[in-house]
Amino acid sequence: MDTNSEKILSISNLTMRYGATNVLTGVDLDVYKGQIIGYIGPNGAGKSTTVKIMLGLVDGYHGNVEIFGQDISNGDNSYKQRIGYVPENAEVYDNLTASEYLTFTGQLYGMDESEAEYKAIRLVEKFGLGDVYHTRISAYSKGMRQKVLIIASLLHDPDLIFLDEPLSGLDANSVMIIKEILAQLAAEGKTIFYSSHIMDVVEKISNRIVLLADGKIIADGSFEELKQKNKEGTLEEIFNELTGFDQHKQIAEEVVSIVKEVGNNA
Numbered sequence: 001m002d003t004n005s006e007k008i009l010s011i012s013n014l015t016m017r018y019g020a021t022n023v024l025t026g027v028d029l030d031v032y033k034g035q036i037i038g039y040i041g042p043n044g045a046g047k048s049t050t051v052k053i054m055l056g057l058v059d060g061y062h063g064n065v066e067i068f069g070q071d072i073s074n075g076d077n078s079y080k081q082r083i084g085y086v087p088e089n090a091e092v093y094d095n096l097t098a099s100e101y102l103t104f105t106g107q108l109y110g111m112d113e114s115e116a117e118y119k120a121i122r123l124v125e126k127f128g129l130g131d132v133y134h135t136r137i138s139a140y141s142k143g144m145r146q147k148v149l150i151i152a153s154l155l156h157d158p159d160l161i162f163l164d165e166p167l168s169g170l171d172a173n174s175v176m177i178i179k180e181i182l183a184q185l186a187a188e189g190k191t192i193f194y195s196s197h198i199m200d201v202v203e204k205i206s207n208r209i210v211l212l213a214d215g216k217i218i219a220d221g222s223f224e225e226l227k228q229k230n231k232e233g234t235l236e237e238i239f240n241e242l243t244g245f246d247q248h249k250q251i252a253e254e255v256v257s258i259v260k261e262v263g264n265n266a
Ligand SMILES: Nc1ncnc2c1ncn2[C@@H]1O[C@H](COP(=O)(O)OP(=O)(O)OP(=O)(O)O)[C@@H](O)[C@H]1O
Pocket: 018, 021, 023, 041, 042, 043, 044, 045, 046, 047, 048, 049, 050
């Protein structure tokens, strides 16, 4: 890990609880300029919670979070102008057209309207949505909406980009484009924080993989480093090994057996 480069993100002893549930129990993480972090973990591990805390969307945490060297709890929200975010379950304003939505989002990030519009229309064309630029988003397919969200996250040229399951609904060609865009942005010095369950994509695009389980980071390193430390070969297998999961066959057999019971009680 190149610790000589600029520290973009620093989390120390981050804890978060919802009611009686301890979601994060002491997360420590330093992220440096140009890194693509693959942030993985079982369902409910707290990945989205970590990201939302960093974005200032969730309060009530303990510990310290610094972004661009600034404590995010100090009341100065200007750091958000340099951040892009593709949320997991996005509420897009369905009644807006892509043109209206992207111009609006650009302005929220401090761009002026004509600059946002000028960039948005060209980006939309690159993603094959030129024909529907002035159509309401309510008429879009899932993948088309996802493309709009990705464009919205990049429009203001952010230095730090959080992506929560960004490829959901995208076809194979679009996935290839997004993977390449992320690699090129990182090469330009942007920092990418990529949370996903699609292990083969995380394995390929991340230069550093961080595994969250039981409220803590239990593995942190490049794919090659994780492979050396663990017996298993693919990231999916390493994930299963590190999270102590070896029952997929047994669970599948039990499920199939229950499914087959249908009608037996009639
Ligand atoms: N607003 C909330 N109120 C109460 N509990 C919450 C809230 N948000 C998240 N949680 C709980 O916090 C835990 C972590 O949720 P989170 O969404 O961060 O997990 P995740 O790792 O992103 O999961 P997934 O992989 O399924 O998306 C879960 O137990 C969830 O039920």
